[in-house]
Amino acid sequence: MSGKLCFALALSLVLARAATAALPDQNAVIASQGGQNLTYLDIDEAVDRVPERDRVQFINSPRRVQSLVLNLLLQKQLAADAVKAGLDKAPEIEAASGAQKEKLLADAQMAHFREGLVVPDLSELAQEEYIAHKEKYVAPENVEVQQVFVSSASRSDDEAKALAGEVETQAKSGKVNFDALVAKYSDEPTKAQTLGIIKSADKRAVNPELVQALGELVVPGTLSPPVKTAGGYYVLKLLARTPKHQLGFDEARDRILASLKSEFLRKQVTDYVDGLRNKPLDADPDKISALRTRYGEAPAIPPPAAPAPAAQPAAKKPGKH
Numbered sequence: 202m203s204g205k206l207c208f209a210l211a212l213s214l215v216l217a218r219a220a221t222a223a224l225p226d227q228n229a230v231i232a233s234q235g236g237q238n239l240t241y242l243d244i245d246e247a248v249d250r251v252p253e254r255d256r257v258q259f260i261n262s263p264r265r266v267q268s269l270v271l272n273l274l275l276q277k278q279l280a281a282d283a284v285k286a287g288l289d290k291a292p293e294i295e296a297a298s299g300a301q302k303e304k305l306l307a308d309a310q311m312a313h314f315r316e317g318l319v320v321p322d323l324s325e326l327a328q329e330e331y332i333a334h335k336e337k338y339v340a341p342e343n344v345e346v347q348q349v350f351v352s353s354a355s356r357s358d359d360e361a362k363a364l365a366g367e368v369e370t371q372a373k374s375g376k377v378n379f380d381a382l383v384a385k386y387s388d389e390p391t392k393a394q395t396l397g398i399i400k401s402a403d404k405r406a407v408n409p410e411l412v413q414a415l416g417e418l419v420v421p422g423t424l425s426p427p428v429k430t431a432g433g434y435y436v437l438k439l440l441a442r443t444p445k446h447q448l449g450f451d452e453a454r455d456r457i458l459a460s461l462k463s464e465f466l467r468k469q470v471t472d473y474v475d476g477l478r479n480k481p482l483d484a485d486p487d488k489i490s491a492l493r494t495r496y497g498e499a500p501a502i503p504p505p506a507a508p509a510p511a512a513q514p515a516a517k518k519p520g521k522h
Contacts, residue, residue, distance in 0.1 A: 365427035365434035
């Protein structure tokens with residue numbers, strides 16, 4: 202028997218059979234795929250990376266054994282492809298040995314495969330995608346504001362409110378540039394870099410008072426009255442409000458191409474890996490079942506405790522008649 206059916210049957214026997222003979226030879230082949238052999242030594246090296254207290258339970262799980270065997274066979278096939286590509290000449294790979302070298306080769310092969318992929322011209326496909334799913338390419342509303350934040354951490358609430366009111370008064374007078382008000386009064390730690398400008402403020406605001414204040418600013422240049430929050434007061438100036446609108450193809454083109462490229466690369470990698478995983482698999486049921494006791498006996502599962510006997514009703518005392 203060979204192939205995945207054999208492997209599945211072998212795994213079903215893991216919990217049903219108990220190996221009583223001495224441990225088999227480390228070089229005995231457990232399973233083969235794509236011209237690569239998996240031995241007990243390979244399993245031993247992988248299990249060694251599992252904490253000792255967990256090894257017996259780990260190897261007693263058919264699901265974990267299946268995943269371990271298939272992943273190790275995949276790693277061996279990738280490593281073999283890496284050698285064919287000459288990737289084993291890299292100094293860090295030449296210096297490694299055993300399982301570590303095999304893993305480095307497999308990782309190098311995956312990177313080599315991705316780097317070697319040539320993305321075709323996706324322009325025509327991008328246009329088809331835009332026409333078929335135009336509703337996906339819509340620019341959401343965007344609100345950009347400039348703010349002065351007056352903290353109440355280092356002053357009383359009344360003092361913070363009065364200072365925020367002074368900022369509003371000066372801003373409305375038109376005699377003082379709002380940038381200067383930010384520089385003089387704002388307690389924002391990043392004001393020197395941002396000048397108090399918040400792009401996409403409607404998406405970043407989480408405080409309900411600020412969300413409401415932003416919604417009331419419609420005309421660019423409009424100021425909000427001081428907005429009280431838990432940390433202090435904000436005075437907001439609307440810089441721009443861009444309504445939600447349909448993007449033209451030229452506006453959406455880069456986004457569509459990036460998505461199509463990502464999907465193309467993902468599929469190529471998936472197809473490559475699946476091609477290796479789907480090669481004929483030959484697994485030895487007896488050798489796989491022997492893994493159950495290779496690292497010790499699994500603790501017996503105690504039988505469920507017998508249910509406590511139902512309490513008997515207390516005898517009824519005779520009453521007076």
